[in-house]
């Protein structure tokens with residue numbers, strides 16, 4: 293343990309798991325079934341701790357249910373994936389205003405958007421234009 297309480301950089305668990313998460317690991321953010329079961333129970337309000345959380349969706353599920361979550365893991369790579377990890381976006385493209393007079397251009401995506409609006413540390417995982425003149429994009433923080 294170092295003076296600030298964090299594990300040393302060369303801790304074998306840290307090295308092993310950082311290598312795993314940094315080596316092309318794509319998080320699904322699917323919560324662990326046990327977390328799904330536990331959070332479906334009639335629990336009292338209160339904070340939740342997810343220990344050895346990895347990049348799992350359990351912490352996100354609890355946060356989405358309005359709980360304060362403390363997620364702990366030895367791998368800062370995993371924690372980086374978990375922090376604001378994923379954005380999924382669907383909106384009309386500007387082309388849709390040609391056929392829909394009720395649609396304000398301000399609500400529509402210009403060419404290249406929304407990918408061009410992402411912060412530099414986000415990577416687009418998937419993007420597609422749908423037949424109904426909407427565009428979908430999924431991106432995640434690197």
Ligand SMILES: C[S@@+](CC[C@H](N)C(=O)[O-])C[C@H]1O[C@@H](n2cnc3c(N)ncnc32)[C@H](O)[C@@H]1O
Pocket residue numbers: 305306309310324343344345346347348349364365366367370
């Ligand atoms: C099998 S993964 C489980 C991840 C997550 N709980 C899930 O259900 O998807 C094990 C996790 O334990 C973490 N871990 C391993 N050794 C650790 C240690 N000594 N202290 C804290 N976390 C550790 C790893 O970084 C990894 O994210």
